[in-house]
Amino acid sequence: MNVILLGPPGAGKGTQSDYLRDTYKLTKLSTGDMLREAVAKGSELGLEAKAIMAAGQLVPDNIMIKLIRNAIWGDNCPNGFILDGFPRTTAQAVALDKMLLEEEKKLDFVIELKVDDAALVERISGRFSCKQCGAGYHDKFRRRITEGVCDTCGSTEFVRREDDTAETVSKRLVAYHEMTAPLLPYYESAGLLRSVDGMADIAEVTAALNRIITNGKSDVA
Numbered sequence: 001m002n003v004i005l006l007g008p009p010g011a012g013k014g015t016q017s018d019y020l021r022d023t024y025k026l027t028k029l030s031t032g033d034m035l036r037e038a039v040a041k042g043s044e045l046g047l048e049a050k051a052i053m054a055a056g057q058l059v060p061d062n063i064m065i066k067l068i069r070n071a072i073w074g075d076n077c078p079n080g081f082i083l084d085g086f087p088r089t090t091a092q093a094v095a096l097d098k099m100l101l102e103e104e105k106k107l108d109f110v111i112e113l114k115v116d117d118a119a120l121v122e123r124i125s126g127r128f129s130c131k132q133c134g135a136g137y138h139d140k141f142r143r144r145i146t147e148g149v150c151d152t153c154g155s156t157e158f159v160r161r162e163d164d165t166a167e168t169v170s171k172r173l174v175a176y177h178e179m180t181a182p183l184l185p186y187y188e189s190a191g192l193l194r195s196v197d198g199m200a201d202i203a204e205v206t207a208a209l210n211r212i213i214t215n216g217k218s219d220v221a
């Protein structure tokens, strides 16, 4: 199964794609994570992407398309993939269609997490993750069981993303509405778009995703 999760920053794509990865044994391809890794390593890609990401803008299409082409090539995703953060522009979506055709693969669902812009700044500015295992948390919506200790690996070190500031979030939202939202009608006309209410609790969103995967229909209009 090959799935795309679409939605603005803070919609919950990361959390839900972790769930889909673990439950359906899919390969999770998060372009944001790939870029952050490249920045941390100081690779050529990282050096190119760092300032763009910090400014809340989009990394050029040709770089992103190459990254995804390598990731989905051949048997790299044996049970299929879940895309989180790609495609983000029409050019990326068209390139993805082309590479899937060449690879004789297809998309099963493009699932939109619908959220109100007003909620996103609060969601994003409260989030952080475990430095060791990457488990995601939120000051208000997803607290650790024991304060200061990672539920998953027991680490006591946590990090916040540099681009999760109120100022950068507004720029990322503008980029989403201008560049990424046009993908909704694109996938709608291909008959692939399904939508869930991303404002619901994490567990409810997960249940809605499972219903879509099981019976193929959207949960909300």
Ligand code: AMP
Pocket: 009, 031, 032, 033, 035, 052, 053, 054, 056, 057, 058, 059, 060, 064, 084, 085, 086, 087, 088, 092, 163, 172
């Ligand atoms: P994310 O973790 O998905 O919110 O991505 C963080 C940042 O990485 C974005 O604000 C962009 O600067 C960059 N980025 C991630 N995926 C893409 C993409 N598909 N196209 C362009 N830029 C991207």
